[in-house]
Each structure stands twice: as structure tokens, then as C-alpha cells.
Amino acid sequence: MTYTLVLMRHGESQWNVENKFTGWVDVPLTEKGIAEATEAGQNLAASGYEFDCAFTSFQKRAIKTCFITLEATDSLFVPVQKSWKLNERMYGNLQGMNKGESVETYGADKVLIWRRSFDVPPPNMEDPNHPYNPAKERKYASIPKEELPTTECLKDCIERVVPYWENDIVPAIKSGKRVLIAAHGNSLRGLVKYLDDISEDDILKLNIPTGVALVYTLDENMKPITAEGQPYAPLKGSYLGDVADIQGRINGVANQTAKK
């Protein structure tokens, strides 16, 4: 018995274009982001994918990507469970800062560690009156303040994503539901690190492109079966679409801090 799972990072957001650290700031998709999500959904539909339920975050760029994908696959009627546990990694005091400028201020090595290391969090958002403090947002009002992060490294993000995976998503998959997870670059890096057992060194180099479906086949123990001949190691899943195009998009994410 095997199961199919589709992961999707949201399409391009307004702050992806402006090249700003985004984290928990709830920025919308751009027109291009909507087009990316639509194309990814159409690719899924063309390959015969449809969904029985979906999971997404509390953030509009992922929620909208989720609904666009469901619409393209004629699955808009299915239940969608939203949780802040699938939110993007909280980027602390870097939120709102231009990625190129952050390199000029802190140096490329430091910024790479903050962006991609396993266990070094970015600087904390200490000021409770910070404009991007999630404790001030209505959508997090029901969550105990002490649970809301003020910064997160990937390890912290995994500590909320994986229990949600185990407790909410795995039971849906095991009951035979075809699941879509529409989430974020770093919450998905955390999930695939866990699923694919990616080392702390290798996760440093892993970048997930916006608006491309990442398709997994899982065995009965929820272990991914490596897609034959796929060029995306250490991932065991495979992106749906043209390899060169996807590789270009992956490089684009990796190079966001490069001098323009």
C-alpha cells in the first residue's frame, strides 16, 4: 500500500518581489504568484491529481495558493484545515528587512546561517510594540501568548510542524485521503528534513521554489519512496514540471541575498 502526498510552497508573494524577509508577516500573492499557483494546479490536474482534503497555514499567501490548487484540480469542495503550525518560520527582527541589505549590514556568512542553518535563530523580536509582533494580530488571539514565537530557527519550526504532521495530517493520509499541504519555504523545509531524513549539513543547501508541486509517494510507515531518476536529491519527492525551469527557480531562491 502506498500513499500520494503533494506539498506546495505558495506562489510568489509581494515581499518575495521586494526581496524582504517575510516570516509571519501576512503579505499577499503577486499576480505572478497567482499565475504560478494556477500553473502548478493545472500541471497537477493534467497529471490526474485530485484531492480529498487540504492543510494550510494561517497566512494568506499559502491559503490562496491552497484554494487556487484545489480549484484547478476540481477539488474546491474538500475540507481545508488551517493551522498556524504550518506558518512560515518566524524571522524575528529580520522581518521586513531587505535580504540584500541584511548582507551589507551583517555579512553573507551570518545571513546564510540565519536563513538556512538548522539551529541558529535570527535576532529575537524583543519589542512587544514591534509592528510585526504576532501577539497584536486578531488571527492569533486564541493562541496562548507564550506559544507565539518571537524568532525561530529551523529546529524550532520543525518542533511545531512535525507534531502537527503526526497528529493531524498522517491520520488523514492513512485513512486513504489524498492530501495537499500548501505552506511555506521553511515550514516545508522542516517537514521534508523530517520525512527525507536530510542531514543538518544538507538542509543548509536546500531551497524550495515558489508555486511548484512537490509530489511524494509514501509507504505504509509514511516513509518516502524515492521517485526513480529524479534529480532533486536529497529530496525523495519530485517536483512536477520542467527540470531546467524548476532548477532555475531553486537557484533564484538561493541567490536572493546575492548583490544585484
Ligand SMILES: O=C(O)[C@@H](CO)OP(=O)(O)O
Ligand atoms: O522571508 C521568508 O520568510 C523566507 C521565505 O520567503 O525567506 P528565506 O528563503 O530567506 O528563508
